[in-house]
């Protein structure tokens with residue numbers, strides 16, 4: 125199922141990368157310094173990954189979260205803003221969103 129979603133995202137984007145060329149979520153998370161503000165289970169600067177996964181459990185929010193990962197967000201968890209990450213491709217943001225949502 126996950127692979128199918130990823131494939132759909134790739135097809136949708138119109139880029140000719142195959143799913144196997146995408147970096148896995150954890151690697152993207154670490155290489156983009158997301159872990160400087162997000163811990164697996166503890167709230168630090170930003171919400172814990174487990175909190176995010178819990179809030180959106182069972183909801184189809186990959187595209188929504190991917191959008192906020194790229195353009196930033198504020199006021200959903202607190203006053204601290206989430207920075208924009210426009211250097212990420214939409215596919216990378218989507219991979220990150222899926223990976224985070226799988227972290228319970």
Ligand code: HEC
Nearest residue numbers: 156158161169170197198199200201202204205206209220
């Ligand atoms: C400078 C600190 C910081 C960095 C770096 C950061 N975040 Fe965040 N993130 C936050 C804060 C603060 C929030 C809560 C924003 C809010 O209340 O709307 C947040 C929220 C989120 C959310 C939840 C959004 C929602 O709609 O509920 C996701 C998903 C997320 N971050 C993913 C990432 C990813 C992926 C990266 C790396 C590309 C990243 N963050 C890097 C601080 C950060």
